[in-house]
Amino acid sequence: MVNTEHSTGMTQVNHPYDDLNEQSPQEECGVFGVWAPGEEVSKLTYFGLFALQHRGQEAAGIAVGDGEQILVFKDLGLVSQVFDEPILESLRGNIAIGHTRYTTAGGNTWENAQPMFRMAPDGTDIALGHNGNLINYLELLDKATELGLVDPDKKPSDTDVLTALLANGVGNGKTLFDSAQELLPSVKGAYCLTFTDGHTLYAARDPFGIRPLSIGRLERGWVVASETSALDIVGASLVREVEPGELIAIDESGLKSIRFAETTRKGCIFEYVYLARPDSVIKGRNVNEARLEIGRKLAAEAPAIGDLVIPTPESGTPAAVGFAQASGIPFGQGMVKNAYVGRTFIQPSDTLRQLGIRLKLNPLREVIAGKRLVVVDDSIVRGNTQRAVIRMLREAGAAEVHVRIASPPVKWPCFYGIDFATPGELIANAVTSDKEAEMVEAVRSAIGADSLGYVSIDAMVEATEQPANELCIACFDGHYPMGMPQGNSNAELVQKMQAARSS
Ligand code: SF4
Incomplete structure (x- = not known):
């Protein structure tokens, strides 16, 4: 043979754009x-x-x-x-x-x-x-x-x-x-x-x-x-x-x-939230439908007053549509994404590097100027992207920026095939307070939003139409159904953090 x-x-490739802004969670x-x-x-x-x-x-x-x-x-x-x-x-x-x-x-x-x-x-x-x-x-x-x-x-x-x-x-x-x-x-x-x-x-x-x-x-x-x-x-x-x-x-x-x-x-709930394509079906549930429903539930749980709902493209789009449907606030495209620029092998020059998020997303000024925006995103990991997006939207003339997130706070890393960040890099861990409201306020302030709201774990699970006990939600609740890997520094850190929180 x-x-x-x-x-x-x-x-070996080090992606030249990786230091511009954080990557989204990577499959x-x-x-x-x-x-x-x-x-x-x-x-x-x-x-x-x-x-x-x-x-x-x-x-x-x-x-x-x-x-x-x-x-x-x-x-x-x-x-x-x-x-x-x-x-x-x-x-x-x-x-x-x-x-x-x-x-x-x-x-x-x-x-x-x-x-x-x-x-x-x-x-x-x-x-x-x-x-x-x-x-x-x-x-x-x-x-x-x-x-x-x-x-x-x-x-x-x-x-x-x-x-x-x-x-x-x-x-x-x-x-x-x-x-x-x-x-x-x-x-x-x-x-x-x-x-x-x-x-x-x-x-x-x-x-x-x-x-x-x-x-x-x-x-x-x-x-x-x-x-x-x-x-x-x-x-x-x-x-x-x-x-x-x-x-x-x-x-x-x-x-x-x-x-x-x-x-x-224990199917990964993040496949429904962000990872899978919206036209895929996982265990009988269309991913786009699940995201629309998460958006509707998000509007009910974390309502906002605004003139326009816009997604962070592309992954925030179905949830933003759902939010607009449930809230009655019109939906619009406020940013255009340069697809795959983050994966090009061409090195950006220093001048280009300074553009940061603008290499990936470009605001539509005519759409957003003077508006109170409700920006819907799929998740917040480190918060760098949201901070840069909010600054960009304000520079483009947005009157207010209210951020709504179509998943609960990501608090724990994934050991089952998704690359988020280390536990210490997750912005939801930046505050040691056990009080959810204090954590949300700290994240809001860090990213510079006028208001911030997340969907709850229960609402997200309901939107998938799967039994709660058949889903992995470890990155949100810290309960790893298969345990954590051997000899892994992030796993050791998680164990220490969880022990400290329960004592
Ligand atoms: S921890 Fe579980 S729910 Fe979170 S991304 Fe990994 S497999 Fe999915």
Whole structure:
């Protein structure tokens, strides 16, 4: 078996715009897989990855299997920067998996871009893509090191270690399905996986079902994707979600499935609030509808007097529409977003750097001048973006700026695949007071708003139409359903902060 991995030679990227303003919460990755003999699987995957671009903009890759070998092409950059027609033409086969990456574990290097490739002891090619974060990485690393599969000095990513262990279990009559069934119960953390041995497409979801993963049907094949919007773009119809703790295999004999662990469903509520595309459906609930409803509830819980409701584009838009509907205040677009400027590789000059937020957002003066604005945003993490936006709106002539947030205060970091900030960087932790009103007033003052209001946890949960006990809301309430990772300084800090608050 032969593996070919290609690179344009880019190695490490520090995004030149990252210091201009904080990033929004970053999704770690998007995964895609297709089994469709006779179809152009690499192109289907390319378009699937386009629909998942928002889940990771640092690297992209596609692995294609033709039954003989697996070819992997991956590189740093956006999907459209990594692939072109000749590359996709060269990736021919019956099966493909694809990946878009945002770095939360391991550096942003070509080696850490996915799909990962490993060869099993019996020579079987294996490629794997992962969305999530493993919390028992050190345990798995020790195991892989003892077996001589990885070099710990090279700091392999959690996905690399997982792929190495999976591949190692193949052979002596054991298939990749057998290996996954054996290994996955010992893997702790958030994971949605698509993987292949070149013959069969596999997918698996952690027993808590933290990240979404759906199965779709093509006329002559099957698709698995992080979000249903990626099924739509390739013309696949939604069959169902991969269930928490489920491992599936798809080949010419159809879809085979097993449950590899006891499950406790805890879907990430932040997928509804911010991360997923508004046209995706998660556990039967359209994300746009959930955001509209959060906006309506926000208007009821934290009303404002104003002339115009405007969103912080794009993610604040559905909640702003909902707020306008419920409050009766007209909705308008007060800012225009320069999409993806934050992910360009071109260095801004010093003069451009001074423009700060203006590189990302531009105010529409004619719309906002002299108005009392109600600005609806999806979340406040560090508060830097809101502070810059409010200053920009005032400079553009806004009479008042009232900020309404379509999620409760983010107080705790995520260990399950989302990159927020360290606990100390979260603006909601800047005040040690236990009184919510004092915290809100401190944040209002820090960002320079005329007033500030958040939606409550209960209202946000209701808007998702999911049972409260089936959702992870740890970044808001600090209760981590799977626990926290080993050897992680943020986890140790959270434990100390929680102990101090309960004493
Ligand atoms: S901690 Fe927050 S972002 Fe992370 S999985 Fe839970 S709800 Fe989602």
